[in-house]
Amino acid sequence: xxxxxxxxxxxxxxxxxxxxxxxxxxxxxxxxxxxxxxxxxxxxxxxxxxxxxxxxxxxxxxxxxxxxxxxxxxxxxxxxxxxxxxxxxxxxxxxxxxxxxxxxxxxxxxxxxxxxxxxxxxxxxxxxxxxxxxxxxxxxxxxxxxxxxxxxxxxxxxxxxxxxxxxxxxxxxxxxxxxxxxxxxxxxxxxxxxxxxxxxxxxxxxxxxxxxxxxxxxxxxxxxxxxxxxxxxxxxxxxxxxxxxxxxxxxxxxxxxxxxxxxxxxxxxxxxxxxxxxxxxxxxxxxxxxxxxxxxxxxxxxxxxxxxxxxxxxxxxxxxxxxxxxxxxxxxxxxxxxxxxxxxxxxxxxxxxxxxxxxxxxxxxxxxxxxxxxxxxxxxxxxxxxxxxxxxxxxxxxxxxxxxxxxxxxxxxxxxxxxxxxxxxxxxxxxxxxxxxxxxxxxxxxxxxxxxxxxxxxxxxxxxxxxxxxxxxxxxxxxxxxxxxxxxxxxxxxxxxxxxxxxxxxxxxxxxxxxxxxxxxxxxxxxxxxxxxxxxxxxxxxxxxxxxxxxxxxxxxxxxxxxxxxxxxxxxxxxxxxxxxxxxxxxxxxxxxxxxxxxxxxxxxxxxxxxxxxxxxxxxxxxxxxxxxxxxxxxxxxxxxxxxxxxxx
Numbered sequence: 153x154x155x156x157x158x159x160x161x162x163x164x165x166x167x168x169x170x171x172x173x174x175x176x177x178x179x180x181x182x183x184x185x186x187x188x189x190x191x192x193x194x195x196x197x198x199x200x201x202x203x204x205x206x207x208x209x210x211x212x213x214x215x216x217x218x219x220x221x222x223x224x225x226x227x228x229x230x231x232x233x234x235x236x237x238x239x240x241x242x243x244x245x246x247x248x249x250x251x252x253x254x255x256x257x258x259x260x261x262x263x264x265x266x267x268x269x270x271x272x273x274x275x276x277x278x279x280x281x282x283x284x285x286x287x288x289x290x291x292x293x294x295x296x297x298x299x300x301x302x303x304x305x306x307x308x309x310x311x312x313x314x315x316x317x318x319x320x321x322x323x324x325x326x327x328x329x330x331x332x333x334x335x336x337x338x339x340x341x342x343x344x345x346x347x348x349x350x351x352x353x354x355x356x357x358x359x360x361x362x363x364x365x366x367x368x369x370x371x372x373x374x375x376x377x378x379x380x381x382x383x384x385x386x387x388x389x390x391x392x393x394x395x396x397x398x399x400x401x402x403x404x405x406x407x408x409x410x411x412x413x414x415x416x417x418x419x420x421x422x423x424x425x426x427x428x429x430x431x432x433x434x435x436x437x438x439x440x441x442x443x444x445x446x447x448x449x450x451x452x453x454x455x456x457x458x459x460x461x462x463x464x465x466x467x468x469x470x471x472x473x474x475x476x477x478x479x480x481x482x483x484x485x486x487x488x489x490x491x492x493x494x495x496x497x498x499x500x501x502x503x504x505x506x507x508x509x510x511x512x513x514x515x516x517x518x519x520x521x522x523x524x525x526x527x528x529x530x531x532x533x534x535x536x537x538x539x540x541x542x543x544x545x546x547x548x549x550x551x552x553x554x555x556x557x558x559x560x561x562x563x564x565x566x567x568x569x570x571x572x573x574x575x576x577x578x579x580x581x582x583x584x585x586x587x588x589x590x591x592x593x594x595x596x597x598x599x600x601x602x603x604x605x606x607x608x609x610x611x612x613x614x615x616x617x618x619x620x621x622x623x624x625x626x627x628x629x630x631x632x633x634x635x636x637x638x639x640x641x642x643x644x645x646x647x648x649x650x651x652x653x654x655x656x657x658x659x660x661x662x663x664x665x666x667x668x669x670x671x672x673x674x675x676x677x678x679x680x681x682x683x684x685x686x687x688x689x690x691x692x693x694x695x696x697x698x699x700x701x702x703x704x705x706x707x708x709x710x711x712x713x714x715x716x717x718x719x720x721x722x723x724x725x726x727x728x729x730x731x732x733x734x735x736x737x738x739x740x741x742x743x744x745x746x747x748x749x750x751x752x753x754x755x756x757x758x759x760x761x762x763x764x765x766x767x768x769x770x771x772x773x774x775x776x777x778x779x780x781x782x783x784x785x786x787x788x789x790x791x792x793x794x795x796x797x798x799x800x801x
Contacts (some may be wrong), residue, residue: 153382156222158239161251162251162257167249169364170277172192172193175223181212193441196210220453234482250278252280253285262746275358281362282366304317304318319343358380385452386415387452392414393469397466406510410464411455417433425617435459438455482514482746487558489526498526514529561634564671567586568671570668571798575776575782581646582794585662593635596633596638602640614655615640618656624664624770643658663770664772679745702718728742729744773787
């Protein structure tokens with residue numbers, strides 16, 4: 153049996169120390185390292201050692217009782233939530249670390265919502281029980297309030313036996329066992345199987361406690377974790393895999409990490425790339441910390457890496473897997489412009505940043521022809537510092553950043569038809585597609601409604617890859633496009649003249665053409681906040697939040713303090729934490745995180761200020777050919793020139 157177990161936490165909850173103890177007891181490492189000593193096994197990168205935080209997800213491998221385990225460490229800082237989420241996408245189970253002294257923190261809730269979105273079963277470990285302020289009962293109450301009422305203290309399992317509370321909790325979720333219990337019957341085997349099933353179905357979340365620093369309860373927890381987790385992978389089925397990480401080695405080699413979900417694959421196997429072309433797999437690797445060893449195959453359940461595999465990006469699938477891009481939950485709320493010395497050509501800076509974007513697609517690096525600047529999306533200031541250092545260390549390029557600004561998005565409110573035709577001399581491709589509004593938070597999706605008799609499957613796959621290979625921009629302010637399904641209706645190629653790049657041009661133009669006809673709206677990021685402040689600040693805070701158009705829940709009032717949760721437009725809220733700390737004189741606590749995108753409250757003001765030129769991005773026009781020469785047809789006349797019949801709806 154093969155299991156991928158991920159470990160997640162709010163920063164400083166003791167996650168790395170916990171991992172070290174787990175790996176030691178699993179005999180995956182000989183000695184335990186420490187963050188403050190800079191020798192933690194899975195803090196591989198020099199930046200992680202310098203800063204004392206996990207920045208990149210990495211893995212260790214071990215075997216126990218005949219099963220193979222892939223232990224995946226993830227970043228705990230909110231600025232690297234996207235890196236954490238990409239790792240979550242391939243986890244079979246997760247271990248969520250919560251500090252006994254701090255309890256459930258803002259990023260803990262973010263992690264929990266991501267685990268829920270991916271349907272990952274969760275074990276909770278309350279760490280730092282040796283802290284003077286540790287209070288397990290208090291932490292359990294907060295877990296029930298903010299995470300799930302299905303979280304159950306199962307410390308008793310560390311002895312190898314279930315106590316009455318655990319027995320009753322399991323029976324309460326299984327009618328057959330409940331009936332047995334009421335009749336005074338108990339079968340340890342049935343209860344064990346029921347608990348395994350309930351954990352897997354996320355019907356129950358076992359909670360354990362201890363201290364990683366003092367190695368208290370870790371060995372016992374590992375035993376429980378191995379006993380009550382189960383996976384079912386079919387190595388004989390058709391091959392299918394999911395890409396979750398891309399890295400560039402010291403020699404510049406591109407390493408693609410994926411999880412095999414079904415079947416088995418070997419080096420030199422020919423696979424289809426997202427762009428429709430074929431390639432053979434090179435050397436296959438299994439990583440254990442900073443080191444790797446070549447492997448002769450990878451079967452269902454394995455985490456594997458392949459060197460020199462092009463095109464694939466995190467979220468892509470290989471083989472017999474459902475096509476389409478993952479709509480990641482972790483979205484940046486800010487964008488910045490890159491500043492660099494005039495002696496360094498912008499093309500070099502852009503190409504280096506594109507390599508970083510290859511590893512972290514949320515950066516969405518773009519060069520604006522209108523402003524002559526390079527822009528990228530970020531989660532926060534710590535991430536900016538890391539990007540700055542990576543550019544210096546890897547490529548010898550010094551950069552800085554302009555002020556952070558709010559990252560808006562664009563979408564549409566009704567379906568819109570778009571046609572893209574590209575036919576300069578000796579080239580040919582036409583694409584007809586429809587943009588359909590998607591569910592909020594769904595990102596960009598693709599669906600082909602085109603029959604293979606009308607357009608060959610390889611061209612359809614190529615069009616799909618062009619939809620996902622870049623960040624498409626809206627026509628209001630040039631913000632990234634989101635929450636749209638791109639439906640391929642029809643397409644046409646030419647047996648002699650069509651080349652791969654022709655469908656790229658026609659796809660881009662078709663999307664832009666549809667946007668010109670569409671009713672677009674501007675979306676702004678909304679953050680979820682929690683604050684705790686002195687009661688004498690209550691009136692002022694309510695007034696401040698009202699001016700921000702914040703939505704608040706009922707306050708939790710105490711004698712001298714109160715707690716308040718809610719949502720607010722990030723543009724209005726962004727500067728508030730500094731003001732809050734000032735007027736509460738350091739007595740208050742304010743945390744926030746990205747929650748969702750919603751229609752912008754002052755959209756017209758933002759649109760007017762942007763003064764966006766719709767022709768500064770992809771062209772909505774098309775190129776046709778007549779008498780041996782290509783000519784441009786304006787976007788609103790393309791339908792009259794289209795070679796394929798079209799109709800609205």
